[in-house]
Amino acid sequence: MYVCICNAVTEKDIHHAAANGARRVRDLRTLGVTVDCGKCACAAKCCLDQAVASAPSAARRPSSTPARLLEAYA
Numbered sequence: 001m002y003v004c005i006c007n008a009v010t011e012k013d014i015h016h017a018a019a020n021g022a023r024r025v026r027d028l029r030t031l032g033v034t035v036d037c038g039k040c041a042c043a044a045k046c047c048l049d050q051a052v053a054s055a056p057s058a059a060r061r062p063s064s065t066p067a068r069l070l071e072a073y074a
C-alpha cells in the first residue's frame with residue numbers, strides 16, 4: 001500500500017528503510033516522505049513504528065550512520 005502518494009513510497013519501502021536503520025520520519029526523507037505536501041507524515045510514522053517493532057532485535061538498534069540509508073537507496 002502506498003504511504004506517500006506524492007513520491008510513491010510504499011509500506012515495503014518503509015520496512016526496508018527501517019531494516020537499514022531508519023528510526024524517525026526524518027530518516028525517510030531520502031525516500032521522499034514528507035518532502036512535498038507532508039500529508040503522509042502520520043501514516044509514515046505509524047508504518048515506521050510497526051516496522052521497527054516487528055524487526056529482529058539487532059535491527060532495532062538506532063543507526064549511528066544515517067548514510068546507511070543513502071547507501072541502501074543509491
Ligand code: FES
Pocket residue numbers: 003004005006007032033034035036037038039040041
Ligand atoms: S503524500 Fe507524502 S509528501 Fe505528499
